[in-house]
Amino acid sequence: MPQNDQALLMRLKDSGLEFVVIGGLCVVYHGVPVATFDLDICCPFGEENVQKIESAVKDLNPVHRLTANKLPLEQTRSSFKDLKNIYLQTDLGKLDCLGEVSGLGSYEQVFQQSILHTMSFGQFRMLNLDALIAAKIAAGREKDLDAVRLLRAVKERKAQQKELF
C-alpha cells in the first residue's frame, strides 16, 4: 500500500480540520532521517471534526485499520461523537488521528507547543522540537528512546549552529 503523506496533509488542510503533525514525520521534519510508515496527527475531536476527517478521505476507501473486520469509516458515523482517536487505512496510506498526546496533553496543549511552517504545498503545524522529545520520552518504546537520543543531538547542534533549522 502506498503512503503519500503530502497528499494526505493537503486533503486534511482542505477539509478545514485543525491539526498538528506529530510522530515520525515530525521526527524527519526536525532532521532525524527515520522511515515512518504512517501519518500521525493530533486534532480536536467531536462529531464535526470527525466529519472533516471523513470528508478529507471519503473517496480513498477509508477503514478503521485496527478493527478486526476493517470497518469502513462511513459505516461508523453513529459513533463519530464518541471517538477520541481514529486509526485509518486509506488508499493514500495510514492516517492516525489522536485527540491527545502522551506527555503533552490535549489538542490545545499540543497546539501551543507547535510551530507553523510554510512549505510549497501549504502551511502546516508541526510539533516543536522540545515537545516532540517530551512526547517520545512519554511513549517510551525502544524506537522512541532511540529517536530521543538523536533529537537531543539535533537540538544541541541547532543551538550551536543557528543557521540550521
Place this chain on the structure above:
Amino acid sequence: MIDEVTLAQMNGEYLMPPDAGPAWRAAAEYGFDMSLIEESLKLTPEERLAEHQQVLNFLIELQESGQSHAAK
C-alpha cells in the same frame, strides 16, 4: 599515500566534529551513524520530507516485491 586517519574514515570510522557536544557524542558512541544526521541537517525541512517520501516509496516497493516473490 593515504594516512591512517583517512584510511579509517574510508573504512567507515566517523569523524567526530571538533565542536560536538555531549548529546551528539553520546548518540555517536551509542552507535548511531551521525553522518546521516549531519546530511539531514543540511537540508531544509521540506527537503527532508521529500527525501523521506522517496525512501518510503522505495521501501514499500521493495516490501511488495518481496511479498510477491514469496507468494510464488
